[in-house]
Amino acid sequence: MGKVNLFSRIGLVILINFFIFLCLFNKVNAQDRRITFNNLNIEQGISQSTIDVIFQDSKGYVWFGTNDGLNKYNGYDFTVYNYEYGENSISNNNISDIDEDKHGNIWVTTIGGVSKLNPKNDEIKNYKVKDNSIGSNNAMEVLVTNENKVLVATDEGLYLYDENLDKFKKVLGENNDINCQYIYSVDQDSKGDIWLGLKKGVIKISKNFKIIKTFPTSSGKNSLGEGDIYNVYCDDEDGYIWVGSASSGLSKINTKTDEITRYTYDLNDQKSIPNDNIGCIKKDSKGNVWIGTANGLAKYNKQSDNFNVYHHKIYDKNSLVNNNIKSLMEDSKGLIWVGTYSGISIFDTDSKINHYKAGLDDNYLLNENIVHGVYEDKDGYLWVGTNSKGVNIIDRKNNTSEQLNSSINKAFKNDSVNDITGKGNIIYIATDNGLIKLDKSRKILKNYSTKDGLVDNKIKDVMIDSKGYLWIGTTDGLSILNSETDEVIDINKLINGNINKGKNQNNYIRHIYEDKQGNYYLGLLKQNGLCVINPKDKTIKHYKHSESDNESISDNHVRYINEDSKGNIWVGTSYGLNKLDKKSGKFKRYTTKNGIANNTIYGVLVDNDDSIWISTNKGISKIDPNNDKVINLSVTDGLQGNEFNGNAAYKNKKGELFFGGVNGLNSFYPNDIIKSGDKPKVLFDKFLIDNKEFHDINNKKFSEGTNTISIKFFTPNYSSEKSTTYEYRLEGTSGGxxxxxxxxxxxxxxxxxNYTFKVKAIDTSGNVSDESQVSFSIKPPFWLSGYACLIYILIVIAFIINHKYKVKKLDKLVQKKTLRLREEMERNTVLLNKNIKLEKNKNNYFVNLSHELRTPLNVISSTNQLILGLMKKDEGIKEDRLKHYIDVSQRNCKRLLNLINNIVDSTKLQNDMYVLSLKKVDIVYLVEETALTLIDYVSAKGIDLIIDPEIEEKTIMCDSHEIERCIVNLVGNAAKFTPEGGTITITIKDLDDKVKISVSDTGVGIDEKHHKAIFDRFSQVVDINNEVKAGSGLGLTITNHIIKLHNGEIYVESKLGEGSDFIIILPVTPNTKSN
Known part of the structure; x- marks a missing residue:
């Protein structure tokens, strides 16, 4: 591994030195005209840098599909649509394709399905497998056909959108047709036939989706190769189908002969396709076929049947942003948009602007990009000065260049060049350290400095006048060289007396110009303005800016001077362009307010038609003096950049213009720069009303108190979008x-x-759009509205009527209030009686409750005293008697505990704190078992207990313990009021989704007026003798609440003296609180 790294480092050093050698080599070859790319990336606001698809809709918006969302661009900012779970969002963030139907809907395919976006309201509808609206979520491409059919290519076949059903149906690629399932690409030719790019080849189908022709992938002759087919593109004009493969290059199918021509990458052929992985194919409106690959952009040369290739260069900011090309699109104005792995590149295929610049390969003619000084000699050689690397001498006929600097010729004293001029065989080069004189053979004849009489060595401008004198402008004054005698003349004293008026100031001369009448114009910096020397009458005029005079020069920093055919002097300053009328001495100003690109003017050239061309910090502007119409050029038009340099403007004898800047040199013929005469169109982008977004507010009415209205608009011309000037006004306000x-x-x-907002656009060509407008209104407050006025009238009328009948109404009001007071007194009397009765019931309740509590306590106390007394006797207490007394105490403790539990449970039930434990229970079995446990208790009172269910079983959801408690309470209550010899009957009846339980007795009965109150907490049963039976009265209250917790009901049917029937209705499945 160490050897490999060492070799790599040595190779890298050799490679860098080789490129440096190319840059410094005496002769440099140049190739085809370069393309200047303007780049967009994530820094400008796009959601993600991988641009898989670019699309322009019918309104002019440009849409980008990335790996992290859908982006809509208007030339100024981006609107991003991302996937959001459960919201109105796209189906997935990984976008594969975009198209638009005739209704203006934007169709978007993703790896998560298909999305339809309505741009009018941003409403999104998704089509996915889970909702049965499409058969596959992996959607590759979408095509809106000539018949407005929406086709989606997926990994499981081709789908057609059914507008009536609002879903997709499969039209190609059934389960038994594997070859037609994995579809990467879809396109339609002019005949209406559909071409599909698949994993296994290309298929041509009819508009009825019948297969016409198959072109399988294979490695043989007349084949597409073996790679998956990522792209098909129908070129109807030339009769070809272009096919892009994942690994087998580019193919061209002749639709007449079915002959296939394949293009693959050849390492030894610079004109071959740059890579065999084809990402996209596009034919522009000028007939050029562009191919995006994994290693650069290629343009097909039809005549030579080969390719021009464009790559990203790390040292060139105007090259492709990245070599991995994903998508291509031509917009409505002819700009080509290139989507890459790292952003977007935009270029104009019709640019007539040459661009000379420095680089590390043989496609570049300069050794440095910062240009100062341009001159073309009598043999047509172009001399270009640079900031730190001397001079480049370009042979434009042979596309070669050579360099002249101190590293090549030591007599070249300084490499920082500021200006170049010449005459005949002599060339003068102004540098930061003197003047260099040489002949056309590149032989340096002499170096001039302060030693030779120059006022300063930092020379900023040189100009040869009509008499052959060389005027030399420096940072500290002016020198004149007599080229015949080689004598340097210092005229600084003459100028100083007029410019500085006795003050000790520097004479920084930026530019020198001689007009047709032989007057000399000096452009001065350091706030010194414009100086005009008339050698005939030996006078000097001085022009300076005055804030109180709008016809004075616009700024005192003068950078460039020129003259048109009518004798007007044009002066470029640090704040605008000026036209000087020599007779009046007055200036006409041109600034950004007049449409020029920028106020800092570096160069001023006059073309053969008397149009004025200026270079600035934001591009180049052309001014037509006849109508003051302005055309602006920017990077997207092919400029080296938007920023230019001083002393880098030049016009040759043929009328070609040259402008140098920070990124090289541009040249063009003015008549070739014909901008479109089409009117721009202003579109409304969005409206923000109190930060709420609207897509359209025309004729809308907004409520009173609407504080903020923001309006966004744009023109869909992306070559000059941010240079477009807008004029707007809001009718309904005092503003202009x-x-x-x-x-x-x-x-x-x-x-x-009521308001009407009107706006129009002026593009860089000076074309003015039609006025676009939108009307809206803000409602007045209600008290100023028409309805309010009507109400005011009605109020006045009502007041008159009211006054007329006031006495009568007051009488009626007194009567009504008297009646109401009487009714209120009656209600209060009823309420008082009710409260008295309630208090009486409470007293009875607490008396009985005290009795109920006292009885077991007395029994327990007596039993304990009896036990203690017996234990004091000598014979003690027998075991069986002790057990009996303990049993008595135990029973009364249980009775007391049960009574206390009833009180607690009653309170819980009243406060909704009681919770049931619901389970499936056989209610028949539960009731029967509970009743059986009560037989002994009832029989002991001499009462018969009959259990007579109508059904054998019935399962319901209930709390078995609590229902058992209710049955016990009802049976116990019946036994209490049924005399000896009476009967208690329990029945159960099925009511389908409910069950009815009835506990009937033959007791004393209950008066009907007590039926509702019997279940109240403080209510107690009164017998036939109007006597309250002993007991706490809590049993029925608890039972009532338990049944209601089961979503059931309980009621009593009874007449005094005829017995009672307590009825429970329980649902099979209650909707209630449970554990």
């Missing part, structure tokens, strides 16, 4: 039109009323 690049607005504390 607001111009901004923000895509959202919030209104607070709106007054009740």
């Amino acid at each position: 039109i607001t111009r901004t690049k923000d895509n959202h607005v919030t209104y607070n504390d709106l007054q009740p009323g």
